[in-house]
Amino acid sequence: MPASWLDIAPDSPFGIATLPYGVFGTESTPAPRVGVAIGDHVLDVAATARALGSSLEGLLTGPTLNPLLAAGPAAWRDVRDAVTTWLTDATLADRVRPHLHDRASARLYLPFEVADYVDFYSCEHHAANVGRIFRPGQPPLTPNWRHLPIGYHGRAGTVVVSGTDVVRPSGQRKGPHDQSPLFGPSTRLDIEAEVGFVVGVPTEPGTRVRVADFADHVFGAFLLNDWSARDLQAWEYVPLGPFLGKSFATSVSPWVVPLAALAEARVAPPARDPEPLPYLRDVEDDPWGLDLRLEVRLNGHLVARPPFAQMYWTPAQQLAHLTVNGARLRTGDIYASGTVSGPERDQRGSLLELAWNGEEPLRLPDGGERSFLADGDRVSITATAPGPQGSVIGFGEVTGRILPARG
Structure with a gap:
């Protein structure tokens, strides 16, 4: 398991092995968008994908997780692998860091549109x-x-x-x-x-x-x-x-x-x-x-x-x-x-x-x-x-x- 360049407590429940998905907004930008929790932060994954020129941006843009959910297991693996790389490759730190937000102050939304x-x-x-x-x-x-x-x-x-x-x-x-x-x-x-x-x-x-x-x-x-x-x-x-x-x-x-x-x-x-x-x-x-x-x-x-x-x-x-x-x-x-x-x-x-x-x-x-x-x-x-x-x-x-x- 690779280590993150972020300062994350060893016993953090939101470490690099977890990477859970949610939908969040901030005080300055309250519009809901997809995020991944990492340590005490939330990573705006669509913004990160855009900054890095990743083709995955389309799956991560929007107010719910539903586009990513519908994409299937191969896409799920690709996104998880990409996020892991973004948070562990120290050469990417300066480009990823601006898209990290304080998790405690983020507003969290219903992460998916419920069908049944x-x-x-x-x-x-x-x-x-x-x-x-x-x-x-x-x-x-x-x-x-x-x-x-x-x-x-x-x-x-x-x-x-x-x-x-x-x-x-x-x-x-x-x-x-x-x-x-x-x-x-x-x-x-x-x-x-x-x-x-x-x-x-x-x-x-x-x-x-x-x-x-x-x-x-x-x-x-x-x-x-x-x-x-x-x-x-x-x-x-x-x-x-x-x-x-x-x-x-x-x-x-x-x-x-x-x-x-x-x-x-x-x-x-x-x-x-x-x-x-x-x-x-x-x-x-x-x-x-x-x-x-x-x-x-x-x-x-x-x-x-x-x-x-x-x-x-x-x-x-x-x-x-x-x-x-x-x-x-x-x-x-x-x-x-x-x-x-x-x-x-x-x-x-x-x-x-x-x-x-x-x-x-x-x-x-x-x-x-x-x-x-x-x-x-x-x-x-x-x-x-x-x-x-x-x-x-x-x-x-x-x-x-x-x-x-x-x-």
Whole structure:
């Protein structure tokens, strides 16, 4: 791994091994453009390509990552190789340096134009916890759970970038002792710590994407918070699943980590029983389990460390299932892993689990406690992965603050 001519801390999550993509603006030039995070800086990649006379400029000019996403794996490799050269070749330093901007003062935008959004339910620990909470005395997993990655189609128009405030949703809810449903603000607002994936290369209708072809279509990964109104969800979800309890907001991190940065993080997924059907089977010696270590903070307090490596269904299997019926992929499609949880209490990725549906309120270091989110609460999710030569791959942060319901 080459060293950068920039002064970057050895443990920086945005070192030369990461090079995540985003869309940013500055105070003097607020218009959104493509950037790559490096250390404490953001590199304006289109401006750099132009200054160096690179033919890659066309892929990097514009207010979103979508042109680069659509260009495909060969272009993704060319751009990553070029950016790496720009930041490691000392002879280029004087020409590249003017296009570096302070990352802390940059304005970060939604990095891609979202086409469609699917959210999965692929963590066995989370699914089992939910089953124990809502179906006590019954098997915690539904009969189909170990046979296919369960998911629902979300609302692309309410995907927002990290830092966007989230207004508490209102809707119908019916408690166990209510004779009829009530209308009002959700009283059981929750989080779901997840990892998202963004599609670059589209497909034609009727085409299936094999597990082995995952990296030919998916550009990279990011962090996602699937905000959930549990009381609205509980009343509406029978028989068709989540709707208004999920569709009011989904927050995503501003940095997309390319799959190429995650080579050292790839691990074998957990053992599956029963063996999946052929179209869902892992490719031997080509696993797509990922050793990502998430951290969830509530008002600055660390409350959970969910381990993504234990996810039952991998992102490659999720994509294969998403398309097995011939559903078309479009550039900018995103899909999410589902809540990431581990076997220990401090590894649970939702307040529903951390507070066990309100029966065991989560105690915070400042003396407060939470069963669900209060107005003014701020939630942040971060993640890291192992990189080459002991480096750390960082995903940045997805954060959001809860505002009171309106009207």
